[in-house]
Amino acid sequence: PVVAGVIMVLMAYVLHISYGFFLEARTKKQLVQLFGHYIPAELVDEMAKHPGGYSMQAQARELTIMFCDVQQFTRMAESMEPAQVQDLLNRLFNRIAAVMAPNNGTIDKYIGDCVMAFWGAPLPVENHAWLAVKTACEITHMLADFNTEQTGLNQPVIRMGIGINTGVVSVGDMGSSIRKSYTVLGDAVNLAARLEPLARKYGCPVVAGPRTVECTQQVPWQWLDRIRVAGKAQAVDVYAPLDSVLSTQDLSDQQWQELDAWQQFRAAYQRFDWDTSRKHLATAQALRPDKPLYAVYSQRLHAFMQSPPPPDWDGVIDIAK
Numbered sequence: 001p002v003v004a005g006v007i008m009v010l011m012a013y014v015l016h017i018s019y020g021f022f023l024e025a026r027t028k029k030q031l032v033q034l035f036g037h038y039i040p041a042e043l044v045d046e047m048a049k050h051p052g053g054y055s056m057q058a059q060a061r062e063l064t065i066m067f068c069d070v071q072q073f074t075r076m077a078e079s080m081e082p083a084q085v086q087d088l089l090n091r092l093f094n095r096i097a098a099v100m101a102p103n104n105g106t107i108d109k110y111i112g113d114c115v116m117a118f119w120g121a122p123l124p125v126e127n128h129a130w131l132a133v134k135t136a137c138e139i140t141h142m143l144a145d146f147n148t149e150q151t152g153l154n155q156p157v158i159r160m161g162i163g164i165n166t167g168v169v170s171v172g173d174m175g176s177s178i179r180k181s182y183t184v185l186g187d188a189v190n191l192a193a194r195l196e197p198l199a200r201k202y203g204c205p206v207v208a209g210p211r212t213v214e215c216t217q218q219v220p221w222q223w224l225d226r227i228r229v230a231g232k233a234q235a236v237d238v239y240a241p242l243d244s245v246l247s248t249q250d251l252s253d254q255q256w257q258e259l260d261a262w263q264q265f266r267a268a269y270q271r272f273d274w275d276t277s278r279k280h281l282a283t284a285q286a287l288r289p290d291k292p293l294y295a296v297y298s299q300r301l302h303a304f305m306q307s308p309p310p311p312d313w314d315g316v317i318d319i320a321k
Contacts, residue, residue, distance in 0.1 A: 058172030063120035064132040064164060064212060065189050066105075067196040068096065068139065071159045073113040084155075089113060092158065095142055103135045104128075108183050114196075118184050121171045129166045129215035133208065136162045137244040140205045161199030165192035165209035187232075194229040194319065195238060203292020204240040213239045220248045220259060223266050224293065227319050235316040240293075258287045265297075270315055274305055 070076075070092070077085050096115055097107060104125055108116040117135075119128035139162065147157045167188025173180050188211075195207045202224050213221050221239040228235045242259060245251060251259070265280035278301055285294040 058170050058174065059121075060168055061121055061124075061171055062128075062166065062168050063118045063171060063184060063188075064128045064166040064215075065118045065169070065184060065192040066116070066132050066136065067163045067193050068115040068117070068136075069161050069196050070113040071161050071200050076156050088155065088158075092146065095146055096139060099138045099142055100135055103131045103138075105131070105135055106182075109181065118169075118171075121184070122182070127215075129164075129212045130218075132164050132166075133206075133212065133216050133219055133241065134246060136164055136206045137241060137246055140244045143205075160205060161196050162206045163192050163194070163196030163199065163208075164206065164212050165189075165195060166211040166215055167191070167209075190231070191229065191236070198224070198227070198238060198319070202240065202296060205244065206240055208239050208241070210237050210239075218247050220245050220251055220255070222259065222262060222293075226270075226316050228316050229319045235314070254287055258284050261287070269297075272309075272315070274301055277301055 080088070093110060093115065100107060100117055103119075104123060105117045105119055106121065106123075108118060110116075117132075119125055119132045125131060139160065143158060143160060150157055165188050167186065169184045169186035169188050171182075171184045173182050174185070175181055175183075188209075191209055195209060198207045199205055204224070207224065208221070213219075220242040222242045224238045224240055226235050226237050242251070242255060245255070261280050261283040265277055265284060268276035268280060277297075281294060281297055281301065285291070285298065288294065
């Protein structure tokens with residue numbers, strides 16, 4: 001009578017253990033299938049060791065989001081064969097992915113000639129804003145070598161605009177029953193998308209939002225403007241890393257002089273003192289006469305002196321797109 005009971009207990013134990021192994025293997029397989037397309041394989045392997053710590057359910061989390069887009073790509077592609085366009089984008093995206101991988105970036109999707117990525121999920125990263133800014137600056141440096149290769153292939157030079165923003169978003173596995181993806185949604189994502197086109201407007205490769213700047217004080221940020229994007233009532237200050245330098249310790253004496261002159265310009269500009277603004281702008285422009293940002297403000301100040309803005313102007317520039 002005892003033997004039958006013991007056998008039943010042993011069988012139940014074996015079935016329980018087997019089912020546990022089955023669930024664990026299935027969870028690991030789901031992690032690999034889901035995240036293998038977004039993050040480097042070594043990070044997926046690390047996640048697979050502790051699958052219970054990662055959820056596909058949507059969560060509210062502060063992340064840093066990046067949109068990286070080829071400027072004037074449509075016009076460029078018009079003169080290229082489809083196979084050439086494919087080869088160009090594949091080579092470029094492979095280089096960008098190679099920069100993002102060691103910086104723990106999660107590639108969300110490719111939207112035509114645009115790459116959307118974020119930091120801080122699925123792997124929690126405390127310094128996600130810094131890693132995103134570091135990636136953006138490294139992409140701008142990578143483009144120099146890539147364009148040398150383009151010139152050798154007798155193909156057009158590539159210029160990219162990068163928008164970065166940090167904020168609380170909803171991140172998780174989203175979509176329909178037919179197709180899903182691990183992605184992010186929220187106001188911070190929308191602002192990051194709006195910042196990317198400003199790179200061309202202000203003539204700088206990287207444009208960042210205020211929360212990103214707040215989280216990366218070691219970067220020598222240069223104020224660009226105070227803007228209001230479409231769909232938002234609140235204005236935000238936007239910035240660019242000066243010459244894509246990642247640390248104030250790496251600035252030259254000339255760059256410090258330029259940054260100081262620009263900060264004095266900003267103070268005068270924001271109190272609508274156009275004469276003093278022009279003086280400090282001229283100082284910065286003498287140090288960097290080829291900088292598009294200074295040409296933008298030179299034209300703006302000239303327009304303001306010819307036709308002053310209304311008395312109730314709050315200093316905010318409305319951006320339609």
